[in-house]
Amino acid sequence: MTAIRILVGSVYGGALLTARAIKKDLETGGHQVTVLENPALEDITSNHDPLLVCTSTTGQGELPPNLLPFYLDLRDQLPQQPGRPFGVIVLGDSSYGDTFCGAGELMEEALYETSARKVGDTLRIDALETMEPEADALPWAREWLSQV
Secondary structure, X not given: OOEEEEEEEOXXXXXXXXXXXXHHHHHHOOOEEEXXXXXXXXXXXXXXXXXXXXXXXXOOOEOOOOOHHHHHHHHHHOOXXXXXXXXXXXXXXXXXXXXXXXXXXXXXXXXXXXXXXXOOOOEEEEOOOOOOHHHHHHHHHHHHXXXX
């Protein structure tokens, strides 16, 4: 089975709860899932596991404080990850207009700069439409994993 690393960016816990629900669901299928609440570059440079970003969006399309140091290090050091599969689940609020789910776009761009390979479409979960992000995230994560 597949080993997966979930990079979490969360302020109020929604993205973290979603990541934990994905972990529980995928582990019942025999996969090994590591949820990284405060990821560091070493968490991705020491292995080749597929990466799943599960983050909320704060302020004006920004990353949560717990994911920001990882993002800045990733952008500064650009550790090359050629072909490494990744996917993005981003939580946001569409009432913010142009910055809706901006954190996901930031992470996607940064991972592209390391030559990582995006698998599937980004899952954008709108807080105005759903109160249980894991309801959308679980089937998406299963489909994403089948494409990795």
